[in-house]
Amino acid sequence: MANRQDQREKVIQMLADHLLTAGLAQTSLRQLAAACGTSDRMLLYYFADKAEIMTLVLGRVAEQFSSALDQALPPERLPPHVLLQQASALVRTPAMRPTMRLWLDMVAAAARQEQPFPAIATAILHQLMAWIEARLEGPPGPARRQRAAFLLALIDGIAIFDMTGGEAEADAVEQALTDILLP
């Protein structure tokens, strides 16, 4: 027993949970090992090297992010201002905060071209775009994609406010929705 595949699976899941609470900063092998009750030696027995671990774990985080979003807001077509309101409220939920924090962390790592983050960040970006577009009313096409990009930019901006002590500004953006998007 304690099959190597099972162990890999278990470790990946525990590390995914751990990264959500700890962020991308403190991720030495020893710290990761402590977080899932094993030793650095064993991590390198299960996996080839640290890069493989991070790639698998962040992939898992992205999967769970995606399915959490799907579960929280069923895919029904909404007008932009309603969708933005609901998505923004969802993203600002305490339960979602660690995920958004990790998302910003990955964006920063991708921005400085740190492997393997650029590819992962781009993939998540398109995941988010698809999620929004699937919930946006109107016919498919560039126009709807434009509006989806607009909403995602706003949501990310709100997340940045929330992460930098700008809760008041984040609230203001939510308030501004009705004023600006509903002329």
Added chain:
Amino acid sequence: MANRQDQREKVIQMLADHLLTAGLAQTSLRQLAAACGTSDRMLLYYFADKAEIMTLVLGRVAEQFSSALDQALPPERLPPHVLLQQASALVRTPAMRPTMRLWLDMVAAAARQEQPFPAIATAILHQLMAWIEARLEGPPGPARRQRAAFLLALIDGIAIFDMTGGEAEADAVEQALTDILLP
């Protein structure tokens, strides 16, 4: 000569330039020292410790960011869609890219409560808000501040697109401006 104050000044400026190209990741004392042609020993002679160095250097970066913005776009009152268009174009300039990359880096560091970034990020956030509000038409008050927050969220969102291989989406947001903000 080689007055201590002068040296501090010179080092701060060189390190500010260096952080803009290198980001917040590789900032050991030895690397910082190499970037400004001195030794780690001397950095700790000029400054009390690494935290003081980072605080001063990031403060300098913030100053220069602010004055670059002021210089690029004089403070005249503009309607929201025009200001957003110009600010977005400004922020997406190649010359401005390193600064935005560093800004995202600092946001991520602040999000994980890494000292001294939360305070610095909050300060820059308010700087940016003030810059936008000073260029936004209409009477001062919560309504104008709301619109400023809205624009800043969009600009940060566009920056995230640009940093994660979403140039097409960033373009789409700029396109969407006229459609959405000009009903």
Added chain:
DNA sequence: ACGGGATTGTAGCAGTTATTACAAGGATCG
């Protein structure tokens, strides 16, 4: 020229990092 403070280099500390060599334990199968 000389004493004394300001400046700087060398070397080292104790801690961390990813990774590996070696070997001991454990189970499994002949």
Added chain:
DNA sequence: CGATCCTTGTAATAACTGCTACAATCCCGT
């Protein structure tokens, strides 16, 4: 029982981290 392979601990590596003790050098006023 014995041999083999899977699993795991111990210990080490070489590199890096922020920081410091010590000593050498430099420049200045006298």
